[in-house]
Amino acid sequence: MSNRSGRDPLGLRRAMSDRLLQALIAAMALLACLGFAAARGVDALGERWRLGAEAAVTIQVPDPTRTRIALALGVLATLPEVADANPVDPERLAELLRPWLGEQPNLTLPGVIEVQLRNLDADVALIGDRVAEAVPGAVTEAHGLWVGRLAALAAAVQGVAYAALLLVGLIAVAVVAVATRAALAARQESVAVLHQLGATDREIAGRFARRAMVLAVCGGVVGVVVAVPAFFLLARLAQPFGAEVTAESLAGLPWGSLPWRDIATVPLIAGAIGWVTAQSVVRVWLARMP
Amino acid sequence: MEPSGAVVRFDEVGFSYPAPGGGHGPEILRGMSLALDDGSFTWLVGPSGAGKTSALRLMHAALRPTRGEVAVLGVTIGTAARRALPVLRRKIGVVHQDLRLLPHLSTFDNVALPLRLARRSEARVAQEVTEMLTWIGLEHRASARPEELSGGEQQRAAIARAVVSRPALLLADEPTGNVDAAQARRLLALFAEMNRLGTTIVIATHSEDLVGRFPAPMMRLERGRILGHGA
Known part of the structure; x- marks a missing residue:
């Protein structure tokens, strides 16, 4: 029923x-x-770009003798903003540049030091000035501009x-x-x-x-x-x-x-x-x- | 609130359906006044189009008057809050002229609807619906859907649905239109028994023959007006 x-x-x-x-x-x-x-993927990608690149600063040392490189590393070691600083192996650097420069055994490449900042808000210009005082000709390059653009792109994609x-x-x-x-x-x-x-x-x-x-x-x-x-x-x-x-x-x-x-x-x-x-x-x- | 002991009171009630173009159409009920006492049995008679169905729908709170005042079981229909009306409707049993059985439900489930809305236990629903189906002679058709019932069986099922919850007020619109004379007598006996137990009953019909079988106060309607009361 x-x-x-x-x-x-x-x-x-x-x-x-x-x-x-x-x-x-x-x-x-x-x-x-x-x-x-x-949304999560773009967020993670943006975070990786931000941490991997914004925290990284490269310092080019012309005429990269052992003394000049050591001098630059010594200055960086005294700066509290710097978490880590390591010279890039010249052979690895040559390998990275080979697609663009080809085999150029006589070309003297600058020494490159990769610096990881302890604090993302650190004054990169000040770090560059301190290194340049000790090692004349050293050039410091931060990646803030393109990292900022990438972060904006990631945020836009996440918004979409x-x-x-x-x-x-x-x-x-x-x-x-x-x-x-x-x-x-x-x-x-x-x-x-x-x-x-x-x-x-x-x-x-x-x-x-x-x-x-x-x-x-x-x-x-x-x-x-x-x-x-x-x-x-x-x-x-x-x-x-x-x-x-x-x-x-x-x-x-x-x-x-x-x-x-x-x-x-x-x-x-x-x-x-x-x-x-x-x-x-x-x-x-x-x-x-x- | 209802000013006296009347179960249903109309005071100068006018009603007109909305016009298709907006506003109101012609008045179906015009200056209708009546008072039905608790436990009364009333015939509402008159030709087709006299306003019997509209009057019953006002008593059932399915319509609100366009003028005047309708009070049913202590609730003033015209001014009552919308949320107050379902409680009122559960105290009223209605047999519609077009029956309105739910086509996808069995006879049992159609009759059980008011009890389930009142949240009675399934055991009690089963007992009361079975008793009611037995009374109206449809116990063997409990599982049938309305389309499988004859016109008379459908009418009896609709009446069973209206009375199964023992309402305080029973409104019936041409309740014996599709049943034979024997069944009509049996249904009238059911209404009379309910009335004896205290239910106020209003039956609208245009059949003088039916009225003659059960002498009771009669209200004659014509063109939306009450022309007279009598027995």
């Missing part, structure tokens, strides 16, 4: 299509996962990623709203009957909201599950820019650097969007009834 329909007096299991809404929410969830990963996430959220709201309105249209008479029998707006809207939430959470989970192979595929596409990635080295992918906490919230956010949107749509519709 009484069956499952007793717990679903509006027949929303049929009126609110599970396949289409779930598939659309899954697609939105996949895009959200990719957006979170992109967050804007895309916002857009995905808005589209998800629109999708749930359209599905809810379609279900309302299909169950108009049933809603009116429940209303006349004394069901409150909260009870009626709650039925739609629970259905939308369940579908959205399921769609969100599907999106997250699909995102995992998508991450692997993207990592393979990015192979030329990083470490080698093969199917055998799946475990070697930078899984730990992915924003798992953000990704785990995607189904929950989808569920919240489904619940709030359905509640709003149904309550606005019910407000027209006496």
Whole structure:
């Protein structure tokens, strides 16, 4: 006699299509996962550029005799702003320049000292002056300008990623709203009957909201599950820019650097969007009834 | 609030439906005044278009009057907060002319709707719905959906849904229109029994024959006005 329909007096299991809404929410969830990963990836890249390059200063020492190099290192060792200073091996330097200069055995290259700053706000000009006083002709070069540009680029890309996430959220709201309105249209008479029998707006809207939430959470989970192979595929596409990635080295992918906490919230956010949107749509519709 | 002991009171009530172009259309009810005492049984008679259905819908708080005052079970419909109306509606049973059974629910679940809205336990729902279906002779059709029922069975199911929660006020619009004479007598007996137990009953019909089978106070409507009271 009484069956499952007793717990679903509006027949929303049929009126609110599970396949289409779930598939659309899954697609939105996949895009959200990719957006979170992109935002996190760009953030990490920007941070690496900032730490790796902004903290680095190079000092060129013309006529790089052992004495002059040692003198420059000695001055740097006395400066509190300097965390570390190491001369670049002349052979490595020649190797780095070979693509541009070719084989030039008679060309005297300047000595290069790589300096890691302890404090990113350190006055690089002052460091350069102190070294130049001790070692005439030494030139200090900081990388602040291009690092600043790279950081601005990273911030812009990150902003685009967050804007895309916002857009995905808005589209998800629109999708749930359209599905809810379609279900309302299909169950108009049933809603009116429940209303006349004394069901409150909260009870009626709650039925739609629970259905939308369940579908959205399921769609969100599907999106997250699909995102995992998508991450692997993207990592393979990015192979030329990083470490080698093969199917055998799946475990070697930078899984730990992915924003798992953000990704785990995607189904929950989808569920919240489904619940709030359905509640709003149904309550606005019910407000027209006496 | 209701000023006297009347379960339903209309004071100079006018009602018109919204016009398609905005504003109000012609008045369906015009200066209607009445008072129905607690535990009364009233026939509301009149030709089609007299305003019987609109009057019942006002009593059910499905409409608000465009002028005058309607008070039902102590709630003034015109000025009551919207959130107060569901509580009122749960105390009223309604049999619509077009029945309005939910097509995707079984007969059992249709009849159980008011009890489930009132959050009765499933055990109690099962007991009370089964008793009601037995009373109206539909116990063997409990699993059938409305489309699988005959017109008379649908009408009986709609009546069962209206009375299963033992409402304080029962409003019925042509409740025996689709049933045979024997079933009509049986349903009238059900209404009479409910009335004996204290339910205030208003039945709208254009059938003088039906009214003749159960002598009770009668209110005659024509063109939105009460033309007379009688028994």
